[in-house]
Amino acid sequence: MEIKLNQGFTLIELLVALSIAGILLGIGVPSFAEAVKESRISSQYNAMVGSLFLARSEAVKGPGVVTVCPREALGASQCGDESDWNNGWLVFIDRTTVQGEATAKVDVGDEIIAVEPGVKGDNTVMAIGSPTNSAADAKEVGFIRYTQSGGAQWASGSVILCDASRGPVSSRAINIVLTGDIRRGRVSSGSDAPRDAFNQPLTKHCPEAA
Numbered sequence: 001m002e003i004k005l006n007q008g009f010t011l012i013e014l015l016v017a018l019s020i021a022g023i024l025l026g027i028g029v030p031s032f033a034e035a036v037k038e039s040r041i042s043s044q045y046n047a048m049v050g051s052l053f054l055a056r057s058e059a060v061k062g063p064g065v066v067t068v069c070p071r072e073a074l075g076a077s078q079c080g081d082e083s084d085w086n087n088g089w090l091v092f093i094d095r096t097t098v099q100g101e102a103t104a105k106v107d108v109g110d111e112i113i114a115v116e117p118g119v120k121g122d123n124t125v126m127a128i129g130s131p132t133n134s135a136a137d138a139k140e141v142g143f144i145r146y147t148q149s150g151g152a153q154w155a156s157g158s159v160i161l162c163d164a165s166r167g168p169v170s171s172r173a174i175n176i177v178l179t180g181d182i183r184r185g186r187v188s189s190g191s192d193a194p195r196d197a198f199n200q201p202l203t204k205h206c207p208e209a210a
Contacts, residue, residue, distance in 0.1 A: 037170070040121050041163045045172040047116050048125070048159055049182060051091050052144065054114055056180050058093065059146035066113075067094040069104040069143040070125075074118045079104040082140040085125035088118045094145065104143035122164035126205065128196065129157030135198035150180040158185065158196040162206035168193035171206045 051068055059066040069079035071087040080087060081103050091114035096107040106112065119125055130138035133156045145153040155178045163170040173185025175197040185194035191201035 037121075037163065037165055041123060041161060041170060041172060044119055044123060044125070044161050045174070048089075048161065048174055051089060051114055051116060052159070052174065052176065052182050055091050055144070056146045056150055056182070058091075058113060059148055060150045062148045064093050064095045065097060065145050065147050067092055067097075067104045067143050067145045071115075071118075077112060077115070078106055079143065082127065082142040084142070085127060086119045088116045090115055097145070102142060104145070119161075124162045124164065124206075125159065126162070127157065127159045128205075129154035130198070131155055133198075135200055138198060144176065146180055151178055152176050152180050154178070156197040158198075160196060160202060160205050162202070163209075164207075165209060167209035168202040168206040171202045173197075173202055 055066040055068050067079075068089055068091050070081070070084035070089050072078045072080035072084060074087050076087065077090065079090065090106065090112055092106055093111040093113060094104065095109050096105075127141050127144060128138045129141040129144070131154060138157070141154075141157065144157070144159070147153070154176075157176050159174040159176070161172040162168070163172075169192045171194065173194045173196045175183045175185050177183070177197065185196055185202070187194055188199075191203065193201040193203050193206075195201055196205065
């Protein structure tokens with residue numbers, strides 16, 4: 001009768017396998033974590049760009065202006081102020097506007113056409129705008145408003161998404177000019193970080209990585 005012996009791994013083979021697994025894990029985990037961070041900031045950027053394009057498109061169709069504003073609180077259906085963008089934002093047909101108002105308002109008769117949830121993770125959102133093309137006149141704003149011409153309420157402005165874990169270099173800027181054109185902030189000479197509508201690197205707005 002033939003006797004078959006069951007052969008397993010030797011101790012050396014097991015140690016080699018564990019060493020290889022450890023190396024692969026050490027390479028793979030940081031790469032996966034980086035991919036998650038990149039996916040998060042890209043998703044938030046795309047959501048804001050989509051909302052801005054929607055607002056501009058609906059404004060051109062008329063008859064009223066269309067406003068993008070931060071939500072007053074998580075889950076709220078009313079506008080907050082310039083410090084509330086992390087709560088998400090609303091896009092609504094704004095049939096009642098007030099000249100020079102600092103905070104937009106969803107009034108009776110206005111129509112909410114899109115709602116975005118709060119920003120996940122530690123990333124932050126802010127919007128800055130200027131009635132001129134000068135950075136000296138720019139300040140944080142609580143809404144972006146499009147008119148029937150397709151133009152914005154400011155001469156220049158940006159929506160800035162700061163990547164909390166990777167800093168300004170990995171952050172995003174959405175630059176919006178008077179005509180309403182929406183452009184991604186690009187890197188140029190002198191800084192590795194993207195630039196806002198006033199050609200300032202995002203190091204001015206976003207903190208360095210923690």
